Amino acid sequence: MAGAGGEAAALPQPARPGSPAAPVTPPVIRPAFAKVNLFLDTLEKRPDGYHTLKTLFERIDLADEVALRPIPGSQIRCRCSDPALPADRSNLAVRAAEGYQALLGKPLGVEITLTKRIPMAAGLGGGSSDAAAVLAGLQEMTGGGVDPKALLDLARTLGADVPFFLADVPFAWGEGRGDKIAPADFSVRLRHLLVQPDFPIPTAAVYRGHVLTPFHPDARLLSEAVKTGRVERIRPHLYNALEPSVERLFPAVAGVKRALEEAGLKRPMVSGSGSTVFALCDGREPAAGAMERLSKQHPTWRVWTSQTSGSIPSKPGGRGAA
CATH class of the missing domain: 3.30.230.10 (Ribosomal Protein S5; domain 2)
Known part of the structure; x- marks a missing residue:
């Protein structure tokens, strides 16, 4: 067989027994x-089309x-x-x-x-x-x-x-577009039940349809409640200003919230612009019972439990945590 220049093409030589393999860089x-x-409050619409927000993220x-x-x-x-x-x-x-x-x-x-x-x-x-x-x-x-x-x-x-x-x-306040981050020192681990219905919700559509209101709850009340780690104190101060817009554009979201309430979970709320709805849980057993019930009643929904994620370092070639 000839190569492009007319010379015989060199065939790859098999590795000799016992020779070291080429090093592989681990991912x-x-x-x-x-x-x-x-917490997600919309304060004003910016000239660039985005909204000025105040939000509390939980990982x-x-x-x-x-x-x-x-x-x-x-x-x-x-x-x-x-x-x-x-x-x-x-x-x-x-x-x-x-x-x-x-x-x-x-x-x-x-x-x-x-x-x-x-x-x-x-x-x-x-x-x-x-x-x-x-x-x-x-x-x-x-x-x-x-x-x-x-x-x-x-x-x-x-x-x-x-x-x-x-x-x-694990927790941080976001301001501006939500991109100005201030870590929140909450030494708590919250538990949740999350439901994703069988339809997506485009973020852009929700913000385009969002109507600003003069009501702006005091975020400090939620901050003080989260510090206690007591779900019954946190629930009354959960807030999402986008929720009315989400439910107006996608009425089925209200049915998801109602299903969580009927399963015994209080104050379910849309996360961000949806479509996921979540509720805080007092412990593992109520969450597991509600998850089983909702999964049977609504087999096309994705239902799962979660908790606050602490900081987990990664290692080259190691495995991430989920």
Whole structure:
């Protein structure tokens, strides 16, 4: 057989017995946790079309897994366990890697593998969390190759929730578009039951249809209640200004809330712009009983329990926590 230049093509030689295999760089594997909003108030509509918010994020233990493996050159490849999720630059994880490479100022080839568990268009921040995990993972891979302030600025361009996930804290207040983050020092672990009905809700549609109101509850009351860790004190101060808009545009959400109440769960609330509805639980047993009942009554809904997620560091080649 001849090669392009007319010379015989060299055949690959088999490895000699006992010779060491080429070293394989282990991937950086990070969990990408979901969130719920315990408080979300819309204060005004900004000239850029966004709303000025005040929100309390809580990170929960439902998580995707993001694996980053270095590859030669500058190509960014993405694979995803959910075929419904695009693997091109319309995926926030890919845009995060592109932005990081631009800040780094040199080629950084990477293969991103997303194992999805957080549902899409559900108000749980899955795409934003994946993007933040990519940014944090690439920082780990390069030994902190990008200035932290520049990294935070990049996170803000990717999405309003990305800075919260990048902050790597269980609770935080968000202001501005929700992207100005102040960690909240709550030493509590809350339990929830979450229900995702069988329809997604586009965030943009909810904000377009949202009507501002003059009512703005005192967020400090919720802050003091969360510090106690007592669910009965927290529930009265949960608030989501988007909820009336969500229910007006998607009336079936009211039926989801009613089903949770009939299952014995008090004060169910939409997370973010929906479609997920969640309720705080007093313990594991009531949550398990309600989950069983709702799963039987509504087999097309996704029903699961969660709790506040603490800070869990990642290790190269290690496994993330979900």
